[in-house]
Amino acid sequence: xxxxxxxxxxxxxxxxxxxxxxxxxxxxxxxxxxxxxxxxxxxxxxxxxxxxxxxxxxxxxxxxxxxxxxxxxxxxxxxxxxxxxxxxxxxxxxxxxxxxxxxxxxxxxxxxxxxxxxxxxxxxxxxxxxxxxxxxxxxxxxxxxxxxxxxxxxxxxxxxxxxxxxxxxxxxxxxxxxxxxxxxxxxxxxxxxxxxxxxxxxxxxxxxxxxxxxxxxxxxxxxxxxxxxxxxxxxxxxxxxxxxxxxxxxxxxxxxxxxxxxxxxxxxxxxxxxxxxxxxxxxxxxxxxxxxxxxxxxxxxxxxxxxxxxxxxxxxxxxxxxxxxxxxxxxxxxxxxxxxxxxxxxxxxxxxxxxxxxxxxxxxxxxxxxxxxxxxxxxxxxxxxxxxxxxxxxxxxxxxxxxxxxxxxxxxxxxxxxxxxxxxxxxxx
Amino acid sequence: xxxxxxxxxxxxxxxxxxxxxxxxxxxxxxxxxxxxxxxxxxxxxxxxxxxxxxxxxxxxxxxxxxxxxxxxxxxxxxxxxxxxxxxxxxxxxxxxxxxxxxxxxxxxxxxxxxxxxxxxxxxxxxxxxxxxxxxxxxxxxxxxxxxxxxxxxxxxxxxxxxxxxxxxxxxxxxxxxxxxxxxxxxxxxxxxxxxxxxxxxxxxxxxxxxxxxxxxxxxxxxxxxxxxxxxxxxxxxxxxxxxxxxxxxxxxxxxx
Ligand code: SF4
Ligand code: SF4
Numbered sequence: 001x002x003x004x005x006x007x008x009x010x011x012x013x014x015x016x017x018x019x020x021x022x023x024x025x026x027x028x029x030x031x032x033x034x035x036x037x038x039x040x041x042x043x044x045x046x047x048x049x050x051x052x053x054x055x056x057x058x059x060x061x062x063x064x065x066x067x068x069x070x071x072x073x074x075x076x077x078x079x080x081x082x083x084x085x086x087x088x089x090x091x092x093x094x095x096x097x098x099x100x101x102x103x104x105x106x107x108x109x110x111x112x113x114x115x116x117x118x119x120x121x122x123x124x125x126x127x128x129x130x131x132x133x134x135x136x137x138x139x140x141x142x143x144x145x146x147x148x149x150x151x152x153x154x155x156x157x158x159x160x161x162x163x164x165x166x167x168x169x170x171x172x173x174x175x176x177x178x179x180x181x182x183x184x185x186x187x188x189x190x191x192x193x194x195x196x197x198x199x200x201x202x203x204x205x206x207x208x209x210x211x212x213x214x215x216x217x218x219x220x221x222x223x224x225x226x227x228x229x230x231x232x233x234x235x236x237x238x239x240x241x242x243x244x245x246x247x248x249x250x251x252x253x254x255x256x257x258x259x260x261x262x263x264x265x266x267x268x269x270x271x272x273x274x275x276x277x278x279x280x281x282x283x284x285x286x287x288x289x290x291x292x293x294x295x296x297x298x299x300x301x302x303x304x305x306x307x308x309x310x311x312x313x314x315x316x317x318x319x320x321x322x323x324x325x326x327x328x329x330x331x332x333x334x335x336x337x338x339x340x341x342x343x344x345x346x347x348x349x350x351x352x353x354x355x356x357x358x359x360x361x362x363x364x365x366x367x368x369x370x371x372x373x374x375x376x377x378x379x380x381x382x383x384x385x386x387x388x389x390x391x392x393x394x395x396x397x398x399x400x401x402x403x404x405x406x407x408x409x410x411x412x413x414x415x416x417x418x419x420x421x422x423x424x425x426x427x428x429x
Numbered sequence: 430x431x432x433x434x435x436x437x438x439x440x441x442x443x444x445x446x447x448x449x450x451x452x453x454x455x456x457x458x459x460x461x462x463x464x465x466x467x468x469x470x471x472x473x474x475x476x477x478x479x480x481x482x483x484x485x486x487x488x489x490x491x492x493x494x495x496x497x498x499x500x501x502x503x504x505x506x507x508x509x510x511x512x513x514x515x516x517x518x519x520x521x522x523x524x525x526x527x528x529x530x531x532x533x534x535x536x537x538x539x540x541x542x543x544x545x546x547x548x549x550x551x552x553x554x555x556x557x558x559x560x561x562x563x564x565x566x567x568x569x570x571x572x573x574x575x576x577x578x579x580x581x582x583x584x585x586x587x588x589x590x591x592x593x594x595x596x597x598x599x600x601x602x603x604x605x606x607x608x609x610x611x612x613x614x615x616x617x618x619x620x621x622x623x624x625x626x627x628x629x630x631x632x633x634x635x636x637x638x639x640x641x642x643x644x645x646x647x648x649x650x651x652x653x654x655x656x657x658x659x660x661x662x663x664x665x666x667x668x669x670x671x672x673x674x675x676x677x678x679x680x681x682x683x684x685x
Contacts, residue, residue, distance in 0.1 A: 134619075134621070137617070137619045137621075138619050138621055138622060140506075140616045140617050140618070140619075142617050142619075144614065147617045150617070150619075150620070151617075154620055155441075155461075155463070156443065161443065162443070163443050163444055165444070165459075240619075241619060241620055241621070242621065243619055243620040243621025243622070243623075243624050244619075244620035244621075246624075247620055247624060
């Protein structure tokens with residue numbers, strides 16, 4: 001019985017009445033479902049392959065059927081810790097007749113990839129789930145909360161449904177000049193791809209402003225796209241809207257083609273993931289860095305003279321760490337701040353716990369509330385608080401708002417949630 | 430049953446609306462346009478009927494900004510045919526009376542049993558479109574419809590009257606219905622399907638010359654004057670509670 005989860009009794013999927021007939025003697029055994037059934041011969045033909053066949057016919061859906069039930073994936077699945085989940089459980093439920101295309105379970109995977117890290121059979125939920133979701137979405141089956149976000153993204157180019165012309169409104173409070181390429185289109189070294197939550201969410205805007213100040217301190221030549229920027233939409237892709245992702249990509253590439261820049265730098269590990277891994281599949285190749293990767297080698301140029309005497313713990317974003325192998329850059333930045341003591345959580349780096357925001361989870365809090373004992377972000381904040389840290393440092397734009405809400409709802413207001421860019425900005429004298 | 434759904438585009442309120450330089454219209458240059466949500470409900474109700482039996486759905490709209498997206502979305506959701514009526518200024522303000530005239534002159538040539546449209550729209554808060562259209566076509570009309578059923582050459586409609594009363598009546602076909610709500614929230618058309626519709630289906634364009642405008646001329650429009658506003662209460666929880674209690678008492682909402 002796991003600690004946090006509200007575990008259910010297993011569904012017993014056995015035929016109520018079953019007779020096995022010997023092909024040789026013609027003798028019949030009654031093996032109907034009963035308490036002593038384990039002692040009798042088992043009916044092994046209760047299940048059909050149909051469920052797997054339907055999923056395996058989709059590009060990306062092939063690997064679910066490969067599961068051989070070893071169970072390694074379940075204890076590392078962040079969703080199972082607060083509910084009933086994991087590839088093995090999904091595999092078993094499909095085997096016993098679950099129509100994954102119509103099931104709520106379809107939307108609960110955050111595509112965090114922790115199961116893939118341990119699976120000996122390479123059952124890849126990061127591909128299986130988006131493939132099945134795509135088919136479900138095409139049939140019109142999509143949770144309402146998510147549908148609204150898809151429509152907003154399609155219409156406005158951002159998941160929040162905000163006015164596209166106000167995308168760079170945050171620059172006003174930056175305190176340093178921020179060049180917008182449409183007004184000043186000359187060559188530039190770094191194209192700062194701000195993405196949705198740093199553009200519009202009030203806490204994200206503060207991080208964007210801090211980052212602009214850091215770039216200016218480090219002497220980096222940078223510019224943004226302003227109103228011409230649209231989200232890359234990687235989480236929308238993983239939530240089943242590949243068509244939307246491709247439509248956005250056409251527009252993003254068209255805008256990028258207009259300008260002369262050397263590399264793209266983004267704070268959003270999701271956008272980063274798509275630019276690094278998905279765009280090349282369509283022939284679009286850019287040099288892309290996460291903002292921590294740009295700053296880590298430049299940290300010596302920053303006048304970090306203000307001490308921050310605090311214990312800090314750090315949450316690895318799934319799409320920076322596990323998906324793209326970057327664990328060091330954020331830690332280099334945190335350790336460069338005088339006074340800071342970095343304490344790691346039990347689940348960190350490759351085994352980092354998911355905040356619940358990936359793969360569409362960002363927009364499914366209400367939907368998932370029916371299935372989980374607590375939010376993944378709440379589980380994670382409790383873990384962060386248990387380390388005794390004063391500050392939970394993050395470097396994904398989804399996380400500040402998720403964890404701040406979770407800190408409040410779990411009674412851990414004492415724990416401050418800050419983006420690494422904000423911490424560095426505070427440390428600058 | 431042949432169902433025509435008439436849809437219209439409206440200024441998207443994600444942007445703040447401004448009055449244009451000569452004060453006779455909203456400034457349409459920077460505004461995005463979206464389809465009217467009641468028209469979306471009308472489309473959804475039509476699609477539900479198609480799911481249930483054999484309805485054939487045509488969506489029709491006047492040429493207006495971003496209207497193609499609305500029509501392709503309707504095709505992706507399952508409409509059979511999309512028609513765009515041209516021959517007017519697509520960038521200007523189309524008055525409800527003119528809209529009804531243009532739709533009527535097309536509908537007179539087309540074959541239909543039912544016309545569905547949203548009971549109202551942000552630029553038609555009185556809900557005139559369905560009624561004027563029916564009058565022009567010389568057919569029956571019902572407004573605030575929340576459901577309807579086929580009954581041979583008639584249709585049984587449910588109308589939402591005030592105070593939670595629902596009236597059920599029977600209308601001979603053909604008829605025009607102003608739809609208040611569909612039986613379910615409008616379905617989702619995935620972007621993949623909308624893009625497929627754009628590539629594989631076409632919007633039929635029909636030019637209508639409906640003659641001069643029927644409406645009067647607008648001399649001046651202006652945003653409503655701001656009245657009142659919110660007051661933020663500051664202080665500790667008990668101070669704020671004290672202030673709220675005082676306010677409730679001073680408005681006579683609570684005794685003692
Ligand atoms: S780790 Fe892989 S093979 Fe093992 S139970 Fe999980 S999905 Fe199946
Ligand atoms: S990707 Fe993450 S959330 Fe999805 S099944 Fe695997 S471990 Fe669980």
